[in-house]
Structure formats: C-alpha cells, structure tokens
Amino acid sequence: MTSLFPSSDRRDERGFSLIELIVVLAILSIVAVAVAPLATPWRRGTLIDVAARELVLGLRAARAAAIYGNRETVFTLDGTAGHYWSDGAPAPKTLPGRITAAFAPGRPLGRIRFFPDGGASGGTIVLRDTYRSASIRIDALSGRATFDVGR
Numbered sequence: 771m772t773s774l775f776p777s778s779d780r781r782d783e784r785g786f787s788l789i790e791l792i793v794v795l796a797i798l799s800i801v802a803v804a805v806a807p808l809a810t811p812w813r814r815g816t817l818i819d820v821a822a823r824e825l826v827l828g829l830r831a832a833r834a835a836a837i838y839g840n841r842e843t844v845f846t847l848d849g850t851a852g853h854y855w856s857d858g859a860p861a862p863k864t865l866p867g868r869i870t871a872a873f874a875p876g877r878p879l880g881r882i883r884f885f886p887d888g889g890a891s892g893g894t895i896v897l898r899d900t901y902r903s904a905s906i907r908i909d910a911l912s913g914r915a916t917f918d919v920g921r
Contacts, residue, residue: 832856836884849878
C-alpha cells in the first residue's frame with residue numbers, strides 16, 4: 771500500500787543539511803575576505819585621489835582665508851618632505867602614502883599666493899604615486915583650484 775505521506779525514514783535520501791551549507795558558506799566568505807585585498811587592482815592608486823582632494827581643500831581654505839581676512843595668504847608645498855601649509859595654519863599637513871608632489875615643471879618646493887580679491891599667482895601641482903598621477907590647477911584670475919586624476 772502506498773502512503774500519501776512520505777516515510778519518516780530519510781536515511782536513503784542524498785544531499786546536504788542546512789547546517790553543512792552554512793558552515794561551508796562561512797568558510798568561503800572568510801577566505802574571500804582574506805584574499806580580496808590581494809586581488810583588487812581597482813584599489814591601486816586610490817591614495818592619489820585622497821591626496822588630490824586634501825590638497826585642493828587646503829588650497830581652497832587658503833583662498834577663503836585671503837578673501838575673508840582681506841589679506842594675502844601664501845600656500846606652501848614642500849614636495850620633498852610631503853608637507854603643505856598656508857599662513858596661519860597651526861601645523862603642516864602631510865600627503866598620504868608614497869605620493870610625491872611638485873610644482874610644474876618639476877620644482878618640489880613652491881608657493882601660491884592668494885589675493886584678497888580671490889585671485890592667485892596661479893600654477894599647477896602634479897602628484898604621483900606608483901600607479902597614477904593627478905594634476906591640480908590653480909587659476910590665476912579666479913584662484914579656484916581644480917584637479918584631474920590620470921591613469
């Protein structure tokens with residue numbers, strides 16, 4: 771006689787239990803998390819983005835200080851040491867990682883003057899790391915700093 775309900779004896783069924791699947795997935799996820807930083811080429815060169823943004827923020831702060839203080843403010847970059855600062859800053863800031871900085875064309879030490887009317891002496895700062903480079907341009911007429919990250 772055939773029963774409408776399956777038998778309670780499941781020893782002959784094949785497959786994996788839910789606990790076994792969860793354990794395997796947990797082990798695979800731990801391995802993936804451990805190996806992912808070693809195999810992520812898109813993370814290469816991300817420090818250049820961070821450094822360019824920080825430097826642009828420093829340049830914009832120096833420009834704002836010149837406008838609101840109604841006095842000339844000087845932004846200084848020492849690419850050899852990896853430091854930058856502006857007049858009145860409490861301490862120099864440091865570029866992250868192994869990033870080199872220089873004023874175009876290749877001068878590691880330089881200054882940008884920001885004037886009370888918002889203008890600047892202008893110039894270009896080039897940041898480089900092992901994988902990428904960034905170019906920061908300071909417009910002489912407006913004093914605005916913009917950057918472009920290359921590959």
